[in-house]
Amino acid sequence: MAAVTFDVPFVLGMMRLHEAQEMHQASHLADWIEARLEQGLHWFDHADIYGNGACETLFGQALRARPALAKRLNVVTKASIANDNPPPGSGKVKHYNASPDYLGRAIDDALGRLGVERLDHFLIHRPDLLMDAAATGRALDDAIEAGKIGAAGVSNHLPSQWRRLQRHMHHPLQANQIELSVAHSAPLFDGSFDDLGADGHAPMAWSPLAGGQLMQGEVSRVLNRLAGELNSTPGALALAWLRTLPGRPAPVVGSVKPERIADMLNGPETLPREAWYELLEAARGHCVA
Numbered sequence: 001m002a003a004v005t006f007d008v009p010f011v012l013g014m015m016r017l018h019e020a021q022e023m024h025q026a027s028h029l030a031d032w033i034e035a036r037l038e039q040g041l042h043w044f045d046h047a048d049i050y051g052n053g054a055c056e057t058l059f060g061q062a063l064r065a066r067p068a069l070a071k072r073l074n075v076v077t078k079a080s081i082a083n084d085n086p087p088p089g090s091g092k093v094k095h096y097n098a099s100p101d102y103l104g105r106a107i108d109d110a111l112g113r114l115g116v117e118r119l120d121h122f123l124i125h126r127p128d129l130l131m132d133a134a135a136t137g138r139a140l141d142d143a144i145e146a147g148k149i150g151a152a153g154v155s156n157h158l159p160s161q162w163r164r165l166q167r168h169m170h171h172p173l174q175a176n177q178i179e180l181s182v183a184h185s186a187p188l189f190d191g192s193f194d195d196l197g198a199d200g201h202a203p204m205a206w207s208p209l210a211g212g213q214l215m216q217g218e219v220s221r222v223l224n225r226l227a228g229e230l231n232s233t234p235g236a237l238a239l240a241w242l243r244t245l246p247g248r249p250a251p252v253v254g255s256v257k258p259e260r261i262a263d264m265l266n267g268p269e270t271l272p273r274e275a276w277y278e279l280l281e282a283a284r285g286h287c288v289a
Helices: 026-038 050-065 067-072 100-114 133-145 159-166 192-198 210-215 217-230 234-243 258-265 273-284
Strands: 011-013 043-045 074-079 119-124 149-155 173-179 202-206 250-253
Touching (some): 026 067, 026 258, 050 067, 050 100, 074 173, 100 119, 119 133, 133 159, 149 159, 159 173, 159 192, 234 258
Parallel strands (some): 011 250, 074 119, 202 250
């Protein structure tokens, strides 16, 4: 089966939604969501650990305040990180859990918090080294067949890890979220990005601006020059660099600021080949060969 595509300039990451106080008002957040839909941005990326569930809860409150929005958008959410960053002395240990019980509860909890009928994509957030692939595969198949999730996928997995899971599933894994940017191009050279495409996974790129690292040094110099030449912005060109790759990876942009989102939209769909390689060279400090 061919990979699904996200068909948007980028996916809106909801990791910091709870940090914006104005987004705690359901009507304000509903206005924000509607404005993004008008910009052609209809994919929203969540995870159960984002705000310890608060981000999904706030998003769901906005959808309940304006129910028509739910039919116009798509949701990705992720789970498997347990006890994320536990406080000292709590007796808890951070770990990964991709067991059927844990993922089943996570899917039901996400549906409840978000108030949607189905999660378009559900991803295993981090690989659980103790995962029983046969049991987890059956649980994901069951969730798809029950209509709870549209498709299953993975995040931050090695090819051997997702293939072990896929061997025990009837339905194909269809989405794959990895760290990828001009500054973090290792997946393009270690074979994992090629494997992702070969297995029919729609790629998503988290940290597409490398936490601001791209706006420093030689890469920043090249981005700023190209922005002037192409009548664009440095951030938008960094995202276009990703979309130029085979499979057109969907960058996951974590800002909720309207002006920042508009800035990210002010760019071409893809980059000219030489400009693409010039940015790669600037990041790596040497040409490709």
